[in-house]
Amino acid sequence: MDFQYSDKVKDLQKRLNAFMDEHVYPNEDRFHKEIDANREKGNAWIPTKVMEELKDKAKAAGLWNLFLPESKNGAGLTNLEYAPLCEIMGRAPWSAEVFNCSAPDTGNMETLERYASEELKEQWLKPLLNGEIRSCFAMTEPAVASSDATNIEARIERDGDEYVINGRKWWSSGANDPRCKVFIFMGKTDPTAEKHKQQSMIVVPRDTPGVSIVRHLPVFGFDDAPHGHGETLFENVRVPVKNILLGEGRGFEIAQGRLGPGRIHHCMRLIGMAERALEKMCKRTLSRVAFGKPVAEQTVTLERIAQSRILIDQARFLVLNAADMMDRVGNKAALKEIGMIKVAAPNMACQVIDWAIQAHGGGGMADPVLAHSYASARSLRIADGPDEVHRNQIGKLELKKYK
Amino acid sequence: MDFQYSDKVKDLQKRLNAFMDEHVYPNEDRFHKEIDANREKGNAWIPTKVMEELKDKAKAAGLWNLFLPESKNGAGLTNLEYAPLCEIMGRAPWSAEVFNCSAPDTGNMETLERYASEELKEQWLKPLLNGEIRSCFAMTEPAVASSDATNIEARIERDGDEYVINGRKWWSSGANDPRCKVFIFMGKTDPTAEKHKQQSMIVVPRDTPGVSIVRHLPVFGFDDAPHGHGETLFENVRVPVKNILLGEGRGFEIAQGRLGPGRIHHCMRLIGMAERALEKMCKRTLSRVAFGKPVAEQTVTLERIAQSRILIDQARFLVLNAADMMDRVGNKAALKEIGMIKVAAPNMACQVIDWAIQAHGGGGMADPVLAHSYASARSLRIADGPDEVHRNQIGKLELKKYK
Amino acid sequence: MDFQYSDKVKDLQKRLNAFMDEHVYPNEDRFHKEIDANREKGNAWIPTKVMEELKDKAKAAGLWNLFLPESKNGAGLTNLEYAPLCEIMGRAPWSAEVFNCSAPDTGNMETLERYASEELKEQWLKPLLNGEIRSCFAMTEPAVASSDATNIEARIERDGDEYVINGRKWWSSGANDPRCKVFIFMGKTDPTAEKHKQQSMIVVPRDTPGVSIVRHLPVFGFDDAPHGHGETLFENVRVPVKNILLGEGRGFEIAQGRLGPGRIHHCMRLIGMAERALEKMCKRTLSRVAFGKPVAEQTVTLERIAQSRILIDQARFLVLNAADMMDRVGNKAALKEIGMIKVAAPNMACQVIDWAIQAHGGGGMADPVLAHSYASARSLRIADGPDEVHRNQIGKLELKKYK
């Protein structure tokens, strides 16, 4: 048992932090302003120039594709090694893309890496790994409680050499980015099959006829441009049979493998997001005077800072332990540990950010870092499975010990 | 002791609810779409047509200026009688303006009614009461913790027959609405005077040279158009001496009188906002099936619905009691009761809305009612004095009993 | 709508408070010491002398049987009028007996008053009203989740002119008091009947052969002597047929009527208990200095005091409203309101007392008022129906609006 980061990790942390200090934080304002300008000009969905500049720099610095474990295509890091790096990116969540480590691309790349044919890999994984294109994951549906996979209504029906795809999806993050060239789509191939064999996943090129974006979904008022979240419609979309991943009826199985990494990456970033909020809370309360002394000296402030430190450190260990489990026993066997952090990390971050906002007074509601983090952390109590679904599953797994 | 609404109130509730059913809820979508369209065309700050239409209807229905107690200019309702009506408006917060009962105009009208000269009343109160113009209240400052009034840095300096005003304010809600024609501005006339005699309030016409809006402040991603919140700059703004309210050094005193009604109105609306969220939570969970049965039948759901009902009813009684205190002993003597609901109501609403969102899954984050209520209720834990400041004051008042 | 106590109530509050000041608080220590002495001598279950003395004084002062509404046998007070008086007794919970207003006697008296024959009334209600005997209510069972009345396993079987009673009960409060002369017992007369017609209630004299106390149940370490809580065994206990209340199969119906008053009395007392804890918190923190200033001046303390004041006032209004509902629409129709306070009041009290203890440091854990209140308030989250059962019921009643 050892709670210290390895030298390899410490070195990467140092390099990544240096990159953040030199390139990311100083460009944060520029990033937002570029989007604001695009939005005012009528199209917020244009990729930013600053992002492409920074991607080149990150690639040059060897800080690229850090996320992909057990693959020659990644940077050779385990989940446990990646976690503290992903945390650093989470301090400025938009920066994950700088290092080609942003959702949903990471989850999609890991899915393609593990479950796609060589042909599909050549076509889609390669440009994704190079940061040339982006991707989208279409699973959640507006009409049903789709955290229960058996509720999924979208269809993937075989018609000769093609599958015909129909369905309405939402929270298709990144769908509207013009660089998004490919969807991984989940639907039912056989609604009469055994409960967890009905679903399949299939690769759908963005420009296939019948794919359309109905509207953009805001997250508590934020459009999250230029990434954004789409409600997407698939009407008689035809793709070749070979685009299916693993085979018919394997969708649920892939989902279990895919969702784990996606969830834990979110949690890693939430740790960093909360750390930054705590840092801002400390700095702000040290500098503001009210009723005769710095706000930082009020015991209410001290308690919140202390509690934040406790909450963050606890959640970090839980995340690291889950990452370690994934490395040691695999994503599926680490189901419980992943579920636990998926509940713990967003709730922790919501609390810490809430306190940080309160410490900023009126400024907190308009602060580009805090206000967006607040919405973002809150959204992760729903995205990738709501708290309630995860807690039920964790509870059932715990009860199993006694049955 | 009697917990039943009077017949007078019951009748007004009935009429107001009927108006909401006939005119407000059916126009909710239209209201949002009109703003969206304006925003897309490049100016979200244009007043909506639907609002002006509805204002006429409300005036015709005798549902106008319901808020102003103890005045021949109002509808003759006490705070206690107004509370359950204001609650109903809170179910669709944008509708308060329909009845000329929206912030910050209500607080400003009440201030002018009580503290302004007849000349100022004729000029500003009259058109405000008629819903012809709107107004702004400029107190909070970005540079200091201005919930401590002694921190205020803005200046109001006498120069002959004029006052010269300098200062930077923010959260000047409604400043950008083209119908906003007048500011009530708080600044220091004498920074060397006794702590609570340094501040004064003064009436500043919107078009006075030197008044400018620096930027719009979003509330967690929402621009709150067409109302909005401005950061405003006052540079050598000159107004006649007679524009001062009550006299130099009376600003803190006016603030104490003005802020009470503003705060309690927010709280009344929050009760309605929470009721609507609970209603949506019930309806949604009744209609969604997950893991084999309606979500409403899960005990987790039942507990949240029960707890919401308890929280709302408790907060409502506290609000009604505070309103009653204001009617019986005056706004200043009801300081503690007002502070108590100012803490209790937003926190209650945040919790109930949070649960309602969770019950809606992904839809909750983009739901125009719930997502905006979430930001709005959260903002009221800061606006008009953060929780912490109110709690400190309540605590001190409670301790006084034992000193 | 009126939030002021009536003059009648104000007068009673004044008289009761005077009695508390003169007779109850000064005897608190003596009461505990008398029990301690008895316990050391080997029998903690001996009624105290101080209690009998004070009962005489209360009777003389006209502060007797204040609880019984709608009856010539009571003091002519409604539930709404009784609530603030019961609250005052709750400040020193042992004092309720001084005024013949203590559980479970009040619930049992109300049950006998409403549902017993004249003969049973003469025999049991009369001496109870005079404070000559005490009583016990035997419903809860150790073997099953008896908050679900259909789980009840105890039997009441007809055999000629007698009922034969068998069953094991626990939390039979007061069973061991030598003055306890009568049980109201709940069991099934017909396990095959419709779900809520299986149960009956019957009067069982304490000295009937077959009634025995198996053991005393501590409440978190407190024996609650001389009252206490028994696990009781009923083995072939025979009572005359006329002892049944209302008739066979009416037990569930009586329970609904009986439990309401019992629950709300507990809640009224919890308000007083919390008030006293808050008072102690204020006094203590004003007098203790740590790290350079009185603990009362720490913002953490101020926040807890403020929050306590908010929580208590909210819960009090909810209790008063429920009492008012019981007076206006009856105990059964006030089911939801009673359930709501049964959840809200104990949880509120647990929180306020917890803070008060924390403010007392080590002293809080051994403080005879606070430490016992802590256990007592906590026990009321389970006694008379656990929170979860009440919340489920409230949730279902709320959902009914939308079905």
Added chain:
Amino acid sequence: MDFQYSDKVKDLQKRLNAFMDEHVYPNEDRFHKEIDANREKGNAWIPTKVMEELKDKAKAAGLWNLFLPESKNGAGLTNLEYAPLCEIMGRAPWSAEVFNCSAPDTGNMETLERYASEELKEQWLKPLLNGEIRSCFAMTEPAVASSDATNIEARIERDGDEYVINGRKWWSSGANDPRCKVFIFMGKTDPTAEKHKQQSMIVVPRDTPGVSIVRHLPVFGFDDAPHGHGETLFENVRVPVKNILLGEGRGFEIAQGRLGPGRIHHCMRLIGMAERALEKMCKRTLSRVAFGKPVAEQTVTLERIAQSRILIDQARFLVLNAADMMDRVGNKAALKEIGMIKVAAPNMACQVIDWAIQAHGGGGMADPVLAHSYASARSLRIADGPDEVHRNQIGKLELKKYK
């Protein structure tokens, strides 16, 4: 970074668990009954026979003095290695003494080991290590907020070759055990010295004239016999000068070294206590049926079980990390980490045990494991420094990063 226990630890866990299964759990009832019998006979403070029997067995099994790191007198375990073993003992907290690992002896032994002369070690440490005597730590005072060490009023005054000790202490745990033969006493040798140089610690044999126990302090109704907590009086107690530890004015320094291990041991045990409560919650809810299905299948239950698992695992990692810090950088440098677990662990345990009790219904309040754990975990939010003091210190240490 490695989250797996070492083989050495796994082996010890296995042996300790086996011992618990064979000797501790089966004797739990006997242990309580022996104390109950003694209490009924008029003296609850008699050491139990079962304890002495089990101590012999534990010594024979090599499970003895596991706590003492960096010393040839201990079992050669680091804090990190001891933590998971101490957790196991925490499942039945009375069992810690079986392995000579119980408070306050462990803290006192560690203090003597590090700071006492060879002569004092021979006299007191040796029999303590052998489990022949027990000891007491007298620091906390009833008259002042003694978590602020500068408030301490007890005096240690030099008079020739002796120190004269005067003071009133409380929460002197174990003082009344007839096996308790020695006190470590903290008092001021020089109240005029620099703030943290005023205090000293001194060894006081129990039988020195002037040492008396004023009363026993209950913990929420529990007397915690046969160990118990005393209020102790020291009146002109004279001990030889050589009994002072380290020297005059070193008391605060020793306290910092002593309190860390004591605190972390409590936290380790709390993890085990919470694990046992969770286990009982699972088993109970699986076996009880209410409203038509096992309580374990209700989502409210599943959520609480899940949340308990999350809370426990988080707290455990925090404890293990703090233990690791103590091993690597020393007790004093690990101040922040120790403070963090001292806040986190008791609060976590209070929550988990609270849920477990609720799941047991009426039985929970009288359950010898759960009800006592509830009081015990709650007391640790105060003992060894209240939450508030620790949070203030953690907050200040966090803020230091930004000063």
